[in-house]
Amino acid sequence: MNKNTFYLSPDWLGGVLGRPVGSVEAEQIGTGQIGTCFRLRMDDGDTVLVKLPPANAGEREMMAGAYRAEVRFYQQVASTVAVRTPYCHHAEIDETGDFVIVMEDLAPAVPGEQIAGCTPEEARAAVVNLAGLHGPRWCDPTLTEVDSLSLNGPEEIELLLEMYGPTTELFLDGLGDLVSPEDAATLRACVPAIGPWLLARQERFGLVHGDYRLDNLLFSPTGEVAAVDWQTLSLALPARDLAYVIATSLSVEDRRTHERDLVAAYHQALVGYGVTDYPAELCWEDYAFALLQVPLVATFGCAYSTNRTERGDRMFAAMVARGCTAIRDLDALGLASAQ
Structure with a gap:
């Protein structure tokens, strides 16, 4: 199982959300110019968005600084300011630029x-x-x-x-x-x-x-x-x-x-x-x-x-x-x- 598939799995998502997740349907949204975003619909009807890097390692390395800025915003900054932004359930990044962000789905916005x-x-x-x-x-x-x-x-x-x-x-x-x-x-x-x-x-x-x-x-x-x-x-x-x-x-x-x-x-x-x-x-x-x-x-x-x-x-x-x-x-x- 590759990392992107792993991040879209019920077991991993359930661990992030702190509750059982029986099944997940993933729908890619957006154009994915510097990453890929999925809407995950769980068996209870709830949805979240998951943001992942592109599969190409060279693109990940080139954009690692930008990915790190976004992860750090959700990890260290978002809770200290009052700007409205999706609630972040989970954000992490490694030294290669591989990252994952799980955030609130604000649809129908x-x-x-x-x-x-x-x-x-x-x-x-x-x-x-x-x-x-x-x-x-x-x-x-x-x-x-x-x-x-x-x-x-x-x-x-x-x-x-x-x-x-x-x-x-x-x-x-x-x-x-x-x-x-x-x-x-x-x-x-x-x-x-x-x-x-x-x-x-x-x-x-x-x-x-x-x-x-x-x-x-x-x-x-x-x-x-x-x-x-x-x-x-x-x-x-x-x-x-x-x-x-x-x-x-x-x-x-x-x-x-x-x-x-x-x-x-x-x-x-x-x-x-x-x-x-x-x-x-x-x-x-x-x-x-x-x-x-x-x-x-x-x-x-x-x-x-x-x-x-x-x-x-x-x-x-x-x-x-x-x-x-x-x-x-x-x-x-x-x-x-x-x-």
Whole structure:
């Protein structure tokens, strides 16, 4: 029996859940780009989700750091914050990158739709939930005790800086006419700014999801939001998540109309978690400054995707179009150059 089959067996699952499990039906869900996810239906009708690595050992080794970040989130971080995320029954990883995560099945909640975008009401639920990640451990120095978390310095970002310019060109070449000339110019203008931007404002740090966008958010019929996919968890300026989700989720018109109110709702939620030394106007300025998170994540995510699809290209194009417009609207590059 291979490991993946073992993790889907009634005996192993029963041991994790602490109760007898007579039989299990496994249904693969999602596209499995950097792992494989199964919905397990037990004989009593209950369901859980099991997340496993790909079968290819080389892929596991390449993504081991991302897998470790997610496992550590569920092992050491999730219980200390207030962000809504699936309850984790079990999470473990070995030195090869082989891992297993057993988590709550939040169906009938469904992922957001990145290309279509969301409503201002859904965006508000998302940013209030996000404050539950950032607020409880705002500027907490003990976060560095988690072995997958650290504040990046010049040495840690050196490789990223070497790759960012070529990656931007790969992205533009790959998407072609899906990116407007104006947005292409904005993406290229971000390249020389990204180094100082990455190192700026580290006096305000916290847990950053890193890819907090609609495809990684589950929306329930009652309006609740839960965040999934924690492979990109890091320590950085918290507003990076805030700027990323607002700028990539709303139409340009809705973002221009509602972004002040959304940032204010996020800030109010932070205050509720005890973040009382962070003025609302500074939060707004951090939001505008942090908009460079959109091109940074989108260009790398698209250029080095192992499973390029037409839908994926259109998704990244939509994210970049919205994000670049926000960067121009709020002069995020001017803020970055002023650091």
